[in-house]
Amino acid sequence: MFQKRKCCNSILIISAALVLILVCLSYWFDWDDKAYYRWMDWHASDAQKESAIWLPDYRVDVQALQIQDVDKNVSGITYDYDNDTLWIITNQPQELIELNMTFAPVRRILLENFSDTEAVAYVGNNTFVIADERDFSIVVAPINAQTKALNRKNLRFITLKQGGSDNNGLEGLAFDAKAKVIYAVQERNPLKLISVTGLVEGTQGVAVGVPAHIDINDFNLDDLSGLHFDAKTGHLLLLSDEAKLLAEVNNDGHAVSYFDLEAGFNGLHEDIPQAEGVTLDAQGNLYIISEPNLFYRFTKTSP
Known part of the structure; x- marks a missing residue:
């Protein structure tokens, strides 16, 4: 026994x-x-994949590339489809930096009287929107070939005090050019997706709301650090640094694909350390930037 x-x-x-x-x-x-x-x-059917960005099909071809002449604090990225360039934003120093498509800086624009610049999105006609995190503001920033500096005091903006602490404010911006809607994400406490209409056009009666068709808590994201709206599909990309995840959300508010930011996924050799911004270019290439100054590009493989 x-x-x-x-x-x-x-x-x-x-x-x-x-x-x-x-x-x-x-x-x-x-x-x-x-x-x-x-x-x-x-x-997923072929039709579902074709109607989506479909993140599982992407593979990294540039990873952990240090951005030339930028040492730290890269916090957002957007694609300028009118000029075929990329723009990144930094918060110390506070600058907009234009990059060519081989990732070399071509010019810098000083941002004056901003408090904590965290995100940028191109809205067309050589105009950008910038998120100032600590005071929950979205600033409209027109830029021309001669622009060397932007003074917030001279720009149109709206302040969105939606709750949360000063350092957990606006972390990502995106723009739906067809509907003329700015989307913004609040980092945490609570997580929030916000919509703004009327600001880009400068009309009276700017409207601020929360998209009723998307519950931001459905996607298992620990925080929100970046955002992109894809005009081709009408889908949003939601980036989370802490969850190490990129989620694609359709216009019905459902997650249709995911992308893990850890080593071993999508060709990554190492984790993306602190993902801060995401965008797509005209060819569908996917870009993620990571603090302090790292650049990643992913290309879509053939089915």
């Missing part, structure tokens, strides 16, 4: 050890996430 009980105890100990090892391996190698993405890819 004693030997039998001892044998049973040994089996239980070995079984528990095997379960623990499998849990640890799953944690370190993200087998659960990889299995989920594989399942999602298998169960």
Whole structure:
């Protein structure tokens, strides 16, 4: 009887050890996430994929590239489709920096009398919107070939005090050019997706709301650090640094695809350390920037 009980105890100990090892391996190698993405890819039809950005099809071709002459505090990115350039924003120093499509800076614009510049989005006609995090403001910033500096005191803006602490304010901006809607995300406490109409056009009666069709808490994001609206699909990309995740959300408010920012996913050799901004260019290439000054580009593979 004693030997039998001892044998049973040994089996239980070995079984528990095997379960623990499998849990640890799953944690370190993200087998659960990889299995989920594989399942999602298998169960989506070709029509569903073609109507989406479809993040599982992207593979990194530029990773952890240090941006030339930028040392720290890169906090947002947008694509200028009128001039085929990329723009990044930094918060110390507070600057807009234009990059060519090989990621070299071509000019810098000083941002004067801003408090904490965290995000930028191109809205067309050589005009941008800038998020000033600490005072929950969105600023409209027209730029021409001669612009060297922008003084917030001379620009149109709106302040959105939606709750949250001063350092957990606006972290991402996007623009739907067809509907003329600015989308903004509040980082945390609480997570929030905000819509603004009328600001870009400068009309009276600017409207601020929360899109009723999207529940921002449905997507398992620990924070919100970046945002992009894709005109081709009408879908939003929601970026979370802490969750190490990029989510694609359709215009019905449902997540249709995901993108993990950890090593082993989509060709990444290492985790993206602090993802702060996301955008797509005219060819559908995907860009993510990460503090302090790292650049990532992902291209879509053929089905």
